[in-house]
Amino acid sequence: MSIKYEQRDNPSPNENVKPSSQCHPCSEYEKIVGSSIVEELRLLAGKLQGKVIQNINSTSVGGGVAEILNRMLPMLQELGVDARWDVIKGGEGFFNVTKKIHNALHGKTEEITPQMFEIFMETSQRNIDEMKIYGDIVFVHDPQPVALIRKKASMPDAKWIWRCHIDVSTPNKPVWDFLKPFIHQYDSAVFSAPGFSQPLPIRQFLISPSIDPLSDKNKDLPQEIIDKVLEKYHIPNDKPIITQISRFDYLKDPIGVIEAYRLVKKRIDCQLIIAGGTATDDPESTKVFAETREAAANDADIHILPIPSGSDIEINALQRASTVIVQKSLREGFGLTITEALWKAKPVVASSTGGIPLQVSHKYSGLLCHSVAGAAFAIKQLLSSPEYAKRLGENGREHIRQNFLLTRHLKDYLLLFLCMYHTEDVVYL
Numbered sequence: 001m002s003i004k005y006e007q008r009d010n011p012s013p014n015e016n017v018k019p020s021s022q023c024h025p026c027s028e029y030e031k032i033v034g035s036s037i038v039e040e041l042r043l044l045a046g047k048l049q050g051k052v053i054q055n056i057n058s059t060s061v062g063g064g065v066a067e068i069l070n071r072m073l074p075m076l077q078e079l080g081v082d083a084r085w086d087v088i089k090g091g092e093g094f095f096n097v098t099k100k101i102h103n104a105l106h107g108k109t110e111e112i113t114p115q116m117f118e119i120f121m122e123t124s125q126r127n128i129d130e131m132k133i134y135g136d137i138v139f140v141h142d143p144q145p146v147a148l149i150r151k152k153a154s155m156p157d158a159k160w161i162w163r164c165h166i167d168v169s170t171p172n173k174p175v176w177d178f179l180k181p182f183i184h185q186y187d188s189a190v191f192s193a194p195g196f197s198q199p200l201p202i203r204q205f206l207i208s209p210s211i212d213p214l215s216d217k218n219k220d221l222p223q224e225i226i227d228k229v230l231e232k233y234h235i236p237n238d239k240p241i242i243t244q245i246s247r248f249d250y251l252k253d254p255i256g257v258i259e260a261y262r263l264v265k266k267r268i269d270c271q272l273i274i275a276g277g278t279a280t281d282d283p284e285s286t287k288v289f290a291e292t293r294e295a296a297a298n299d300a301d302i303h304i305l306p307i308p309s310g311s312d313i314e315i316n317a318l319q320r321a322s323t324v325i326v327q328k329s330l331r332e333g334f335g336l337t338i339t340e341a342l343w344k345a346k347p348v349v350a351s352s353t354g355g356i357p358l359q360v361s362h363k364y365s366g367l368l369c370h371s372v373a374g375a376a377f378a379i380k381q382l383l384s385s386p387e388y389a390k391r392l393g394e395n396g397r398e399h400i401r402q403n404f405l406l407t408r409h410l411k412d413y414l415l416l417f418l419c420m421y422h423t424e425d426v427v428y429l
Contacts, residue, residue: 014130019073024214032407044411050082052134053417054135055083057085058090071212089126093119097117108250127148128147139161146182146183149186159188161187161190162183164196186202189205192206207413209409210339226317233303241324242324243273243322243324249284256375268380268384319344324347324349325338327341331353333354334354338356338359338360342399345390347389350368366396
């Protein structure tokens with residue numbers, strides 16, 4: 001079988017990805033987390049001198065993994081850690097298959113044919129042949145590059161880690177059985193939450209994702225910038241704004257968000273923003289965007305916004321302009337859009353799925369829901385009780401400050417890398 005193999009906006013294997021130049025000195029985080037945390041990062045980083053950390057994923061643009069790597073690598077490098085980033089190469093057929101694999105691992109019903117597995121393996125073999133593995137620690141993110149472990153024999157001293165950003169607690173069995181032989185060859189695996197993993201014969205670590213509080217997407221903004229973004233997208237601020245910001249993905253349930261909004265609209269005059277973009281490894285998103293626009297019909301109070309990659313200030317402004325932020329996912333990995341919303345002290349209504357309950361404690365840092373009707377009820381409650389909504393938002397911000405900022409994430413990764421050289425007395429999840 002032969003498939004078309006093209007680049008799709010990704011760098012070629014070993015054309016090292018250059019992270020965002022917009023980063024901040026570690027010292028600037030002291031005002032948020034304290035000087036002792038930053039000093040601890042420097043101490044841990046010093047123990048990794050001489051080690052090269054090679055990150056490998058499927059896209060340099062779009063999605064939470066690319067966003068985290070863009071923020072994390074400059075800080076690791078400032079701390080003196082030689083951290084680098086490479087991206088596999090693949091064509092449309094490959095990314096169509098990996099999207100189905102992604103959905104199937106989340107538990108969604110997908111038909112994965114033997115031919116699709118062949119496409120996955122043919123592209124994987126090309127990357128195996130072409131990609132140079134040079135890291136002392138090879139940090140492979142998610143299923144798309146998982147087969148690179150076949151190069152392990154050529155790097156016998158390297159430590160291989162598979163980082164799974166997906167909830168694989170109830171995966172499609174044939175897909176999981178296909179991936180297991182690769183995963184079992186890694187030295188360790190990392191998951192985002194205690195309930196996300198599967199029994200494995202290798203060490204497992206729990207490391208939750210994070211946000212960068214000083215990035216363009218999360219830093220404080222003056223009101224005039226927020227107003228300009230609303231003006232750009234022709235969004236009036238004369239009524240409450242309900243917002244969901246996510247990639248256009250069936251698992252984010254944008255149609256369900258519209259249905260919940262319409263239930264709220266019967267009682268409270270409001271407007272809805274559904275904003276998001278696409279990623280180079282997600283060919284399905286264009287179709288989802290078109291279906292979402294169709295579902296919005298001619299409602300002038302529904303704003304369906306395609307936000308291109310790199311529009312972090314605009315996303316920040318839309319979140320800060322919102323009255324309530326929603327994340328009505330059917331399945332979710334961790335849900336960094338929730339982290340971003342809570343950091344801005346916004347009241348949140350979110351599905352009780354994936355890593356969202358780690359962030360949203362029901363009736364303390366937000367409201368959890370299980371259906372369209374439940375989401376609508378919670379949104380109405382927050383719109384009708386602004387003081388209650390404010391209190392939930394304040395609680396949420398403090399919860400994020402203590403648990404889900406980039407400095408904590410960096411510390412966990414530094415400890416993970418050091419653990420690769422100290423295998424005694426490791427506690428398995």
